Amino acid sequence: MTDQPAIDVEGYSIPLLGFGTWMLESDDARRMVTEALRIGYRHIDTAWIYKNEEAVGDGIRDALEAGYLNRDDLWLTTKIWVDHFDRDGLLEQARESGLSLGFTPDLLLLHWPKTQPSLQETIDALNEARENGLTRTIGVSNFPSAEFRKAQELSQALLVTNQVEYHPYLKLTKLLETARELDSSITAWSPLAQGKVADDPVLNEIGRAHGKSAAQVTLRWLIQQNVIAIPRTTKESRAAESFNIFDFELSDDEMQRIFGLARPDGRLGDWIDPAFKWDEEWA
Numbered sequence: 555m556t557d558q559p560a561i562d563v564e565g566y567s568i569p570l571l572g573f574g575t576w577m578l579e580s581d582d583a584r585r586m587v588t589e590a591l592r593i594g595y596r597h598i599d600t601a602w603i604y605k606n607e608e609a610v611g612d613g614i615r616d617a618l619e620a621g622y623l624n625r626d627d628l629w630l631t632t633k634i635w636v637d638h639f640d641r642d643g644l645l646e647q648a649r650e651s652g653l654s655l656g657f658t659p660d661l662l663l664l665h666w667p668k669t670q671p672s673l674q675e676t677i678d679a680l681n682e683a684r685e686n687g688l689t690r691t692i693g694v695s696n697f698p699s700a701e702f703r704k705a706q707e708l709s710q711a712l713l714v715t716n717q718v719e720y721h722p723y724l725k726l727t728k729l730l731e732t733a734r735e736l737d738s739s740i741t742a743w744s745p746l747a748q749g750k751v752a753d754d755p756v757l758n759e760i761g762r763a764h765g766k767s768a769a770q771v772t773l774r775w776l777i778q779q780n781v782i783a784i785p786r787t788t789k790e791s792r793a794a795e796s797f798n799i800f801d802f803e804l805s806d807d808e809m810q811r812i813f814g815l816a817r818p819d820g821r822l823g824d825w826i827d828p829a830f831k832w833d834e835e836w837a
């Protein structure tokens with residue numbers, strides 16, 4: 555791995571800044587993944603359900619051929635879709651994702667919690683995928699604290715991250731604490747609040763003091779919490795902008811002002827099965 559900021563989870567070094575690929579169709583996915591790796595990103599996030607694993611793999615191969623990096627320098631994440639949570643379905647998708655990417659992923663996540671089949675069956679299958687060499691590490695996504703703890707109790711291997719929505723308009727105090735207690739990590743999806751941070755007066759004011767944009771301030775705020783952030787863009791200039799966050803630091807006051815932007819209705823992507831409840835942050 556290169557020397558950019560990373561979080562160490564059980565000896566695995568996960569770069570704190572990654573590049574997201576949700577909604578990137580094939581051409582954009584291939585082009586932007588190569589561009590991100592040229593800029594210096596060393597962490598790429600995709601999922602089976604994004605229907606772009608093959609294009610993401612092509613983008614990585616283009617970058618390797620151009621000499622931008624070596625495979626070992628990259629952290630590559632993909633996710634098991636909820637329709638594939640039975641043992642055979644999970645193993646089949648894990649194989650398919652690896653073939654589509656053309657690479658063994660470094661991290662395989664369960665995309666959303668689900669009531670059926672049992673969590674034990676799904677977690678066992680996820681561990682089996684790891685033991686069979688279909689991924690280096692395993693984790694979860696969109697798991698509230700109770701399910702995150704239960705999943706870890708049932709898992710032989712450490713769940714190295716829980717990838718959840720997190721940005722300045724959401725409070726995540728409890729889940730961050732849970733991740734710390736489990737020796738795991740939090741990865742923030744929609745770290746730029748799907749672009750909404752760009753117009754925020756507080757983030758822009760803090761940015762002006764550092765010669766940075768609201769998006770850069772937001773990503774810096776995340777990585778200063780040791781949270782992994784995976785912004786997405788179709789634009790090369792914005793990919794470069796989002797990567798340019800390692801040469802400044804937010805003060806404690808600035809961090810607290812940004813925590814103050816959280817609001818009870820700040821969630822953008824509430825697609826969780828109603829059987830589960832997000833952590834209560836505002837009681």
Ligand SMILES: NC(=O)c1ccc[n+]([C@@H]2O[C@H](COP(=O)([O-])OP(=O)(O)OC[C@H]3O[C@@H](n4cnc5c(N)ncnc54)[C@H](OP(=O)(O)O)[C@@H]3O)[C@@H](O)[C@H]2O)c1
Binds near residue numbers: 696752785
């Ligand atoms: N596990 C999950 O369930 C889950 C759910 C959602 C997302 N994710 C992952 O997280 C990644 C990031 O989340 P996201 O894609 O929802 O949202 P995001 O990164 O918060 O925001 C992306 C949006 O912001 C815009 N943008 C990017 N850089 C900007 C900048 N510097 N200034 C202003 N606008 C900017 C982009 O538009 P342009 O393209 O026009 O730049 C795009 O519309 C995804 O791509 C995916 O990999 C995971």
